[in-house]
Amino acid sequence: MLPEKDKLPFDGQNEKAGGLPSHGKEDPAVSLFREYLRIRTVHPEPDYAGAVKFLQRVSAELGLPCKVIQVFPDRVVVIVTWEGTNPQLKSIVLNSHMDVVPAVQEHWKYDPFDAFKDEKGNIYGRGTQDMKSVGIQYIEAVRRLKAEGRRFPRSIHMMFVPDEEIGGKKGMEAFVKHPEFQALNLGFALDEVGLLSPGRSFLVSLIYTEKNPVGITVKCTGNPGHGSRFVENTAAEKLHKVMAAFLEFREKERQRLNTNACFSLGDVTTVNMTMVKGGVAYNVVPTEMSASFDIRIPPTVNLKEFEEQIKTWCEAAGDGITYEFAQKFMDQTVTPTDESNPWWVAFASACNEMNMTVKHEIFPAATDSRFFRAASYPAIGFSPMNRTPILLHDHNEYLNEGVFLHGINIYMCVISTIASVPALPTEA
Ligand SMILES: CSCC[C@H](NC=O)C(=O)O
Numbered sequence: 001m002l003p004e005k006d007k008l009p010f011d012g013q014n015e016k017a018g019g020l021p022s023h024g025k026e027d028p029a030v031s032l033f034r035e036y037l038r039i040r041t042v043h044p045e046p047d048y049a050g051a052v053k054f055l056q057r058v059s060a061e062l063g064l065p066c067k068v069i070q071v072f073p074d075r076v077v078v079i080v081t082w083e084g085t086n087p088q089l090k091s092i093v094l095n096s097h098m099d100v101v102p103a104v105q106e107h108w109k110y111d112p113f114d115a116f117k118d119e120k121g122n123i124y125g126r127g128t129q130d131m132k133s134v135g136i137q138y139i140e141a142v143r144r145l146k147a148e149g150r151r152f153p154r155s156i157h158m159m160f161v162p163d164e165e166i167g168g169k170k171g172m173e174a175f176v177k178h179p180e181f182q183a184l185n186l187g188f189a190l191d192e193v194g195l196l197s198p199g200r201s202f203l204v205s206l207i208y209t210e211k212n213p214v215g216i217t218v219k220c221t222g223n224p225g226h227g228s229r230f231v232e233n234t235a236a237e238k239l240h241k242v243m244a245a246f247l248e249f250r251e252k253e254r255q256r257l258n259t260n261a262c263f264s265l266g267d268v269t270t271v272n273m274t275m276v277k278g279g280v281a282y283n284v285v286p287t288e289m290s291a292s293f294d295i296r297i298p299p300t301v302n303l304k305e306f307e308e309q310i311k312t313w314c315e316a317a318g319d320g321i322t323y324e325f326a327q328k329f330m331d332q333t334v335t336p337t338d339e340s341n342p343w344w345v346a347f348a349s350a351c352n353e354m355n356m357t358v359k360h361e362i363f364p365a366a367t368d369s370r371f372f373r374a375a376s377y378p379a380i381g382f383s384p385m386n387r388t389p390i391l392l393h394d395h396n397e398y399l400n401e402g403v404f405l406h407g408i409n410i411y412m413c414v415i416s417t418i419a420s421v422p423a424l425p426t427e428a
């Protein structure tokens, strides 16, 4: 049963709801979170060794076994396990990524790797929202449940993975095919969501599927010549047509989002031109120019037809045009959010018990939970952060310590519920 204080919607200032900014002694959970933030697991050269050492120490403190699994020569996955009373049952995975995106120091109020805490209890740092907070919240929720003497039938694996921010090729994408992953006998996974609730009320977005990320570079070739002439059939003219086709489609989708009140970002396709390359000098017409696009496609779109559309745009822009996908995730599996999914039912009941209003959403970006779904494991994305502006990948990313601490209570309730789901018919 949830303590009365945790049933209140947390407004970040309500002491009863738990977790006021600490004036005086800091909660050890907050100190641990800040310590994790100071480990520079930032691309392009993340200090994974530092994170692994930290997690090994934490697991020893928790009295739980820790496995470090080599997925690639320079990439490991860390798994801290709390065995269930019936370890034959399918397990629960609490997933988080260790890596963070780069931060440009000059745009930050404080050093992004110093974990500075201001007088309001706001902790600044790269990874405060995305998603070192969640990794530590799992740990602290487990620590507290253990200290209360609780045990659950299902084993709980806290998983810390590399390279989510760069597509997970050497991280989760590879790990789901690893024998150690199969050995987990996974039933249900929790992962992050980038969508927070900026308002006061506890409205949580639960991610049951994601848009398909596509990264494409279109290369246009054409005639070279002197920059003072009207050279025919240039790479730039073709690139201009390609760009127009992609960006006109972008505008249509933008309008569709703006004119339909029921739509959110997860329901339309986004297109952004993110890189343009080519040229050698002002006065040399180049033979080659390219543009790269980041495209995010909702699961309702037929991916094959979309790819045909891209082909048509490129063919219409002229000859000598080729394209290459740097990223093309084709799986469109959805985790059911209805009575047919006992994990969902359990998760939703925990949310209900905490008076949290749940909104089902298609995540507009990509997380590692897409690899769970693609491998047919149900997964829900969830980050318990309300009253917090969305600052993922942004400057001055921060999280209030009160919000962070309240999230631990939420995970205690969620974890105990999902790890207690009775044996399913398929497990009998
Ligand atoms: C497309 S693979 C990169 C994954 C990354 N995830 C979070 O930001 C994203 O850009 O959505």
Ligand SMILES: [Zn+2]
Pocket (backbone or CB within 6 Å): 097, 130, 131, 164, 192, 367
């Ligand atoms: Zn993330």
Ligand SMILES: [Zn+2]
Pocket (backbone or CB within 6 Å): 101, 130, 165, 392, 393
């Ligand atoms: Zn991210």
